[in-house]
Structure formats: C-alpha cells, structure tokens
Amino acid sequence: MKYDAIIIGTGQAGPPLALSLAKKGKKVAIIEKNHLGGTCVNTGCTPTKTYIASARRVFVARNSEELGVGIEGKVKVNLKQIKRRKDDLIQESRDSWEKSFSEEPGISLIRGKAKFIDSKSIEVDGKIFSAETIYINVGARPRIPEGFENVPVLTNETMLELEEIPEHLIIVGGGYVGLEFAQMFRRFGSKVTILERGERLMKKEDEDISEAIAEILKKEDIHIRFKSECISAKPAGEGVEIQLECETGEPSIKGSHLLMATGRIPNTDELGLDAAEIKTDKKGYIQVNERLQTNMDHIFALGDCNGEGAFTHTSYNDFQIVDSHLQGTEKKYLSDRISCYAAYIDPSLARVGMNLEEIREKGLKANIAIKPMKEIARAKEMGETDGLLKIYTEEGTDKILGASFLGTRADEYIHAIIDVMYADAPYTVIKNAVHIHPTVSELIPTMLQNLKPVK
Incomplete structure (x- = not known):
C-alpha cells in the first residue's frame, strides 16, 4: 500500500496532478469518497x-x-x-475521468x-495507504447556519435534484450563488424572494454595480428584502416559515422551498488533520505558502480547501503551481495569480x-473609465442594454488596477483586461488597439x- 504520492479528492486540481505525476513514472493513489x-x-x-442556459431560452422566448x-x-x-440533460452532461465528465484513470497504469x-493516521499515512475503510x-x-x-435544523433546507447541491418547479422559492443570501438560482428559477416560473441581511447585494462589488444588479433582478419581478437577518425556520403546512430580524416589512415570511446560499466551509473537519499536525485557520482552511505547501513540507493543499480561491480556475491554477515545481521549469507561485471571476x-x-474600496484602502491614486451598456451600439442592436463597464488605472504607472463589467457576454470580454494585467503592460496597450466592430469590447x-x- 505504499505510493510515491497520494491525492485526496478529485476536484479540478487532483486529476490533472495525478496524470502529470503518473507520466513522470510515479506511483499515485487518488482517493475519492463521492463522485469524480x-x-x-x-x-x-x-x-x-x-440550468442557466435553459432559463435563458425561456427568457428569450418570452421577451422578444x-x-x-x-x-x-x-x-x-x-x-x-x-x-x-444536466445529469447526462455530469455523467459524461465523470466517465471521462474514470476512463483517464483506468488507462493510466501508474494511477x-x-x-x-x-483520514490521516500520521503525516505520511492515510486510512480508507480500514486500509492504510502511505x-x-x-x-x-x-x-x-x-x-x-444554526436555527434551520427542523426544516427541509435546500443548497446549491440539492436544488439541482428538484423535479418540480417551486411555487415560492425563498433564498437566504444575496451573493453569487443565491442570485444565479434566484434568476433561473424565476424564469422557470417560481415566485422568488431574496433575504439579504446587508444593505445591498454582492457586497464585494462597487455600490453602483450592486445597485444595477438589484435593478436587473427587480425588473424580472424578483422580490428583495434588505437588512433581513434570518433567525430560524419552522414547517408551515407543506412549506416553510422563516423568522426575521428586520427594520422594515413583516417579521416572518412563508414559502414553499428554502434555499440557503450563505457561503461555504472547507471539507477539512473529518480528515484527521491533527494526526498529521497540519495547521488550519479559524474557519478550517488549510494554511499554505506560495508553493501551496502546508506547514508540513511534504503535504500540499490545493483548491477550495486552502482558502486561496473559490473557483474552478483558481483550483486548476493551484495544480499548475504545484506541477511547475515538479517540472522544475517556469515555476509559478500563488502571488502570480490575479483575482478574477464571473x-x-x-x-x-x-x-x-x-x-x-480596495483601491482606497491601499491609498492608491487612480483614474476611472465608465461606460453604460445603453451607450454601446452592439448592446443596443441585441436589445440587451442593462449594466455598465468600469475600468480603474493607476496614476503614474498607467497599470490597470481592476475592472468590473456588468453586461451581455461580460464574462468573455473581461479577458481583454485580464491579459493586459498579466502582461504587466500599461493600459495604453489596449487603448491603442483596434477592436472589431460591432462588438461590446470595441468600446474598451x-x-x-x-x-x-477617482474622487
């Protein structure tokens, strides 16, 4: 049961790392307690x-x-x-990884x-691997959160197993996950209410971006209650009733289904990390250095469990960082990564x-460019003019500090900014570029x- 390397988990970092190690002649064990x-x-x-693709088709059919x-x-x-259709696509991906592992004799x-037995030994169903x-x-x-033990609570995982559209979906949390589900199920036909304990949605974004998002959702008849702290919930007939601490509105709300979108926690609590003397922070995330090493030099933590990113692309980049040091050439580090997401x-x-907010906290002198989508020809031609584009540059260096794009296909043309930032080039490079007309990105x-x- 001895291996050159053990990988626990088959998320976006584990499988490519297993394949890379095996191709180097290493004997690798990859452990998975659930689906690949x-x-x-x-x-x-x-x-x-x-699901979002299906919801989009519904929206277009009804609004053309x-x-x-x-x-x-x-x-x-x-x-x-x-x-x-969703299940078929998932199974296709699972089967692909299963096939890749089976075809590689080193895995x-x-x-x-x-569960760790010590820093070099793992127990799985009574068997020890080292x-x-x-x-x-x-x-x-x-x-x-506490207070919701006695009601059927949905998460982003169990929402995807429903086969009937909720009559009234209540969503606790105004972050990225909650808003995606709010819009898709509203388009499917559910009445949707979002309960947000803060004063605005997506609190990590600029206020004008948050406000624009709220207006977009309200236009689709999604009800949003701000400053509404959810205390507890109880069954109410075939649905659920939630008790609130709120400044305005009723102190309770009833719905047919309850989705909790209140953040995530790392799957580190049952790994036996103490036996391996691996350090975590107060939230349970495994602490790592620039190479993703833990405090134990021979143990690495990749993906969401290290708290250094919560996205597929950051997890895959974790693999790239670790693999670059195994390859020994063109080494990558955590500090090389620029935060980006959609x-x-x-x-x-x-x-x-x-x-x-981050620019002001760092005391940087910055300039800003803003363009409402309603002023962009391509957006008007498509009839999709909600949103705005924002770019920040640093005074003196002319480097791009950041950008927030809210608009049709923004997740694609944001890469024009990302690439310039990774090139460590001044904004003038893209300012002087000739983009294709008619596109949204031609306005950058x-x-x-x-x-x-910036004032």
Whole structure:
C-alpha cells in the first residue's frame, strides 16, 4: 500500500496532478469518497450553467416582441427534462475521468473516505495507504447556519435534484450563488424572494454595480428584502416559515422551498488533520505558502480547501503551481495569480483585480473609465442594454488596477483586461488597439481614452 504520492479528492486540481505525476513514472493513489470531478462537475459550474442556459431560452422566448419576434401559445418549462440533460452532461465528465484513470497504469483510484493516521499515512475503510508526498484537494461544501435544523433546507447541491418547479422559492443570501438560482428559477416560473441581511447585494462589488444588479433582478419581478437577518425556520403546512430580524416589512415570511446560499466551509473537519499536525485557520482552511505547501513540507493543499480561491480556475491554477515545481521549469507561485471571476446572472458580471474600496484602502491614486451598456451600439442592436463597464488605472504607472463589467457576454470580454494585467503592460496597450466592430469590447479602447480621476 505504499505510493510515491497520494491525492485526496478529485476536484479540478487532483486529476490533472495525478496524470502529470503518473507520466513522470510515479506511483499515485487518488482517493475519492463521492463522485469524480468535485464541485465543478457535480454541483457547481457544469450543472448550474446547464440550468442557466435553459432559463435563458425561456427568457428569450418570452421577451422578444421588441425585436419583432412573437411566440403564440404558452412557453412550457420541463424541469425533469432540464435535470435529465444536466445529469447526462455530469455523467459524461465523470466517465471521462474514470476512463483517464483506468488507462493510466501508474494511477490507483481508491473509493472511500480518507483520514490521516500520521503525516505520511492515510486510512480508507480500514486500509492504510502511505506516501512520501500527499496532496489534499477536498474542496468545500455549503454552510448551513444554526436555527434551520427542523426544516427541509435546500443548497446549491440539492436544488439541482428538484423535479418540480417551486411555487415560492425563498433564498437566504444575496451573493453569487443565491442570485444565479434566484434568476433561473424565476424564469422557470417560481415566485422568488431574496433575504439579504446587508444593505445591498454582492457586497464585494462597487455600490453602483450592486445597485444595477438589484435593478436587473427587480425588473424580472424578483422580490428583495434588505437588512433581513434570518433567525430560524419552522414547517408551515407543506412549506416553510422563516423568522426575521428586520427594520422594515413583516417579521416572518412563508414559502414553499428554502434555499440557503450563505457561503461555504472547507471539507477539512473529518480528515484527521491533527494526526498529521497540519495547521488550519479559524474557519478550517488549510494554511499554505506560495508553493501551496502546508506547514508540513511534504503535504500540499490545493483548491477550495486552502482558502486561496473559490473557483474552478483558481483550483486548476493551484495544480499548475504545484506541477511547475515538479517540472522544475517556469515555476509559478500563488502571488502570480490575479483575482478574477464571473457571476452568471443575466447579464453576467465579470470582475478582475481591485474594486473602488480596495483601491482606497491601499491609498492608491487612480483614474476611472465608465461606460453604460445603453451607450454601446452592439448592446443596443441585441436589445440587451442593462449594466455598465468600469475600468480603474493607476496614476503614474498607467497599470490597470481592476475592472468590473456588468453586461451581455461580460464574462468573455473581461479577458481583454485580464491579459493586459498579466502582461504587466500599461493600459495604453489596449487603448491603442483596434477592436472589431460591432462588438461590446470595441468600446474598451474608447473608454480608456476618457479616464477621469477617482474622487
């Protein structure tokens, strides 16, 4: 039961690392207690974006009259069929990884729950596996706050197993996950209420971005209650009733289904990390250095469980960082990474680098360019003018500090900014570029010709 390396978890970092190690002639064990593929494949990117695609088709079918397209009869939503398509795509990805592992003689796929016995030994269902190097890639799971033990609570995982559309979906949390589900199920036909304890949605974004998102959702008849702290819940007939601490509105609300979208916690609590003397922070995230090493030099933590990123692309980049040091050439480090992500509401939000609050906290002198989507020809031609584009540059260096794009296809053209930032080039490079007309991204050079000081 001795291996050169053990990998715990098959999220986005684990499988490519296993294949890379095996191709170097290493004997590798990869352990998985559940389905292959981790969050992205099973309960994250693949299934939710499949649902969002269906919701988008519903929205377009019902909202095309301004473009001269009318549909006679009722637009029907078949959630069972949507779920079946989602399940097929998930299974295709699982099968692909299963095939990859089976075809590589250097990899042993071990099914079961892993627990450290000591810093070089792992127990799985009573069997002991040991290795000189261990990689932890166990991901994270939805957080369920106290006070909701006695009601059926849905998470981003269990929402995807429903086969009937909720009559009234109550969502606790105004972050990225909550808003994606709010919009998709509103488009499927549910009445939707969002309960947000803060004063605005997506609190990590600039205030004008948050306000624009709220207006987009309200136009689709999604009810949002701010400053509403959820205390507890109890059954109410076939549904649920939630008790609130709130400044306005009723102190309780009833619905047919309850989705908790209140953040995530790392899957590190049952790994037996103490036996391996691996250090975590107060939230349970495994502490790592620039190379993703833990305090134990031969143990690494990759993906969501290290608290250094919560996205598929950051998890895969964790693999790239570790693998670069195994390869010994063109070494990568955690500090090389520039924060970027997207929220797949419609229109999408895409973000890279710093926002206004972070710029002010660092005391940087910055300039800003803003362009409402309603002023962009391509957006007007498509009839999709909600949102705005924002870019921040640093005075003196001319480097791009960050950008927030809220608009149709923003998750694609944000990469024009990301690439310039990774090149460590001044904004003038893209300001002087010639982009294709008619596109949304053709306005990026134009925006950068009209920078103004941040007040």
